[in-house]
Amino acid sequence: MCGAPKQGQKLPAGVDVxxxxxxxxxxxxxxxxxxxxxxxxxLDSTGEFTAEVVASATGDFRFFAAPGTWTLRALSSVGNGNVTVSPDGPGVHEHNITVAK
Known part of the structure; x- marks a missing residue:
């Protein structure tokens, strides 16, 4: 069983976007x-695992990362999906993932 923290869309107090x-x-x-x-x-730009979280009851997830190229991969009983993202600097970057079998 994974010990990843449950996530939500509300950012923690003190986060400077x-x-x-x-x-x-x-x-x-x-x-x-x-x-x-x-x-x-x-996953980083080479496909290496960096971190994992569990989507909330409303499907929300959140990561703090560095600018660069990342892959967000969702795994579930409903199916899997991924999206490649390239944030170029600080801020909130929203990327939704659709899963399918």
Whole structure:
């Protein structure tokens, strides 16, 4: 069982989005319904595992990362999906993931 913390869209107090690069979004199925409990992985530009969180009851996830190229990969019983993102600096960068079998 993974010990990754549950996530939500509300940023913690004290997060300075002028200095932090935040990757967030929602995992959903092909019909657009949120996928609760999906494991969302952050992979670096070479495909190496960096971090993992569990999507909230509303499918939300969040990572703090550095600018660069990342892959967000969602794994769930509903299916899997991924999206490649390239935040170029600090701020909130929203990227949703659709999963399918």
């Amino acid at each position: 002028e200095k932090e690069t935040v990757l967030l979004g929602t995992v959903s199925d092909a019909a657009g319904a949120p996928v609760a409990g999906a494991f969302v992985r952050l």
